[in-house]
Amino acid sequence: xxxxxxxxxxxxxxxxxxxxxxxxxxxxxxxxxxxxxxxxxxxxxxxxxxxxxxxxxxxxxxxxxxxxxxxxxxxxxxxxxxxxxxxxxxxxxxxxxxxxxxxxxxxxxxxxxxxxxxxxxxxxxxxxxxxxxxxxxxxxxxxxxxxxxxxxxxxxxxxxxxxxxxxxxxxxxxxxxxxxxxxxxxxxxxxxxx
Amino acid sequence: xxxxxxxxxxxxxxxxxxxxxxxxxxxxxxxxxxxxxxxxxxxxxxxxxxxxxxxxxxxxxxxxxxxxxxxxxxxxxxxxxxxxxxxxxxxxxxxxxxxxxxxxxxxxxxxxxxxxxxxxxxxxxxxxxxxxxxxxxxxxxxxxxxxxxxxxxxxxxxxxxxxxxxxxxxxxxxxxxxxxxxxxxxxxxxxxxx
DNA sequence: GTCATTTTTTTAAATGACCATTTAAAAATT
DNA sequence: AATTTTTAAATGGTCATTTAAAAAAATGAC
Numbered sequence: 001x002x003x004x005x006x007x008x009x010x011x012x013x014x015x016x017x018x019x020x021x022x023x024x025x026x027x028x029x030x031x032x033x034x035x036x037x038x039x040x041x042x043x044x045x046x047x048x049x050x051x052x053x054x055x056x057x058x059x060x061x062x063x064x065x066x067x068x069x070x071x072x073x074x075x076x077x078x079x080x081x082x083x084x085x086x087x088x089x090x091x092x093x094x095x096x097x098x099x100x101x102x103x104x105x106x107x108x109x110x111x112x113x114x115x116x117x118x119x120x121x122x123x124x125x126x127x128x129x130x131x132x133x134x135x136x137x138x139x140x141x142x143x144x145x146x147x148x149x150x151x152x153x154x155x156x157x158x159x160x161x162x163x164x165x166x167x168x169x170x171x172x173x174x175x176x177x178x179x180x181x182x183x184x185x186x187x188x189x190x191x192x193x194x
Numbered sequence: 195x196x197x198x199x200x201x202x203x204x205x206x207x208x209x210x211x212x213x214x215x216x217x218x219x220x221x222x223x224x225x226x227x228x229x230x231x232x233x234x235x236x237x238x239x240x241x242x243x244x245x246x247x248x249x250x251x252x253x254x255x256x257x258x259x260x261x262x263x264x265x266x267x268x269x270x271x272x273x274x275x276x277x278x279x280x281x282x283x284x285x286x287x288x289x290x291x292x293x294x295x296x297x298x299x300x301x302x303x304x305x306x307x308x309x310x311x312x313x314x315x316x317x318x319x320x321x322x323x324x325x326x327x328x329x330x331x332x333x334x335x336x337x338x339x340x341x342x343x344x345x346x347x348x349x350x351x352x353x354x355x356x357x358x359x360x361x362x363x364x365x366x367x368x369x370x371x372x373x374x375x376x377x378x379x380x381x382x383x384x385x386x387x388x
Numbered sequence: 389g390t391c392a393t394t395t396t397t398t399t400a401a402a403t404g405a406c407c408a409t410t411t412a413a414a415a416a417t418t
Numbered sequence: 419a420a421t422t423t424t425t426a427a428a429t430g431g432t433c434a435t436t437t438a439a440a441a442a443a444a445t446g447a448c
Contacts, residue, residue: 006417006423026310028222032408042425047409049423105309112306115299115362116220124362147382154379157355164354168308168318185348188341188383200397200443226434236399241435243397 027109058119082141094178104166217296221303252313276335288372298360
């Protein structure tokens with residue numbers, strides 16, 4: 001038997017509702033009732049499934065991290081060269097699935113609140129370390145030792161900065177365009193090496 | 195005569211207290227009472243001087259923008275070449291006065307909440323436009339037309355990303371080091387031009 | 389300079405909302 | 419009948435803002 005399927009369904013529904021509600025109202029002011037309404041449920045049911053508002057937020061952030069990890073692994077599977085794999089990291093960050101107004105918005109808000117919530121901070125650090133490690137690994141074959149860290153940090157901060165800017169825009173984002181620009185930036189930086 | 199000096203003094207004290215309190219507790223949860231305590235005053239006096247919590251936050255953000263503007267103008271005064279002026283913009287962003295844990299922290303939080311408060315959004319857009327304009331003006335003499343916008347966006351997003359990362363760190367920041375790295379990144383990008 | 393008066397500044401306490409979480413019971417499912 | 423899921427309503431607390439009064443500072447006539 002499938003075990004309690006209902007539990008998984010509600011988890012998914014409520015996390016999606018959280019993403020939408022936080023995007024609409026802001027992390028600072030969104031209420032349990034608003035999130036519940038977004039999912040067509042009651043505030044009490046959120047506590048039934050997640051225990052507390054904080055745990056719901058943690059689960060939501062974990063979901064976002066999982067999506068990013070998946071997007072990265074998908075693209076890694078087909079990438080052959082270090083250059084391809086570097087681009088895979090960039091493409092993953094700006095994939096159609098992730099680079100949306102809703103997700104950029106909520107991502108920045110979790111980010112801003114990470115220093116004040118142990119659980120969010122932990123997740124944020126894990127994620128950043130993973131991206132850093134990927135960049136370092138691929139740049140090893142592409143860039144001389146003395147420039148590698150400068151280039152890595154530049155690229156990583158650039159990606160973060162693009163998300164930050166995207167979170168401010170209310171016009172729909174264009175992931176394909178973002179990928180193109182990211183590649184241009186990366187190639188611009190790599191070119192000064194060869 | 196100096197007009198009501200007391201008013202100016204309290205404004206300054208309360209804005210400084212806001213910066214400290216928001217850094218310590220987080221924009222999402224900081225209370226009027228906490229901010230007041232930080233300034234050795236009462237919550238009621240904040241409303242006496244600012245009218246509301248929202249207006250206090252707006253005034254605080256406006257103060258941060260003024261500091262950035264000043265830092266930029268100071269450095270512009272002595273810069274002679276386009277390259278010097280480009281570096282002046284970078285140095286201003288990472289000046290000793292601005293690139294501190296407290297200010298990076300509060301800056302990111304205002305940023306994250308800008309989409310949900312008309313007044314913050316306005317200020318944020320004005321600031322971003324100003325930085326964009328400066329970058330464009332100086333890059334005109336340094337970079338070919340077809341690459342200029344890519345380079346500008348890369349640099350600007352890089353700066354934002356560095357602030358974002360800095361806001362997560364609890365170790366004291368090193369503005370001099372940040373300036374050095376920013377210059378390296380900028381030169382790396384410019385080098386691929388010549 | 390001093391003292392009464394007016395104005396400005398300050399805050400303790402009251403007010404009125406709002407909200408996360410719990411509880412207890414109902415509804416749905418097994 | 420037993421178990422799981424759902425929610426209306428109760429609970430307990432927090433907080434921004436207002437109010438009313440006190441304290442402090444400024445004013446100005448003597």
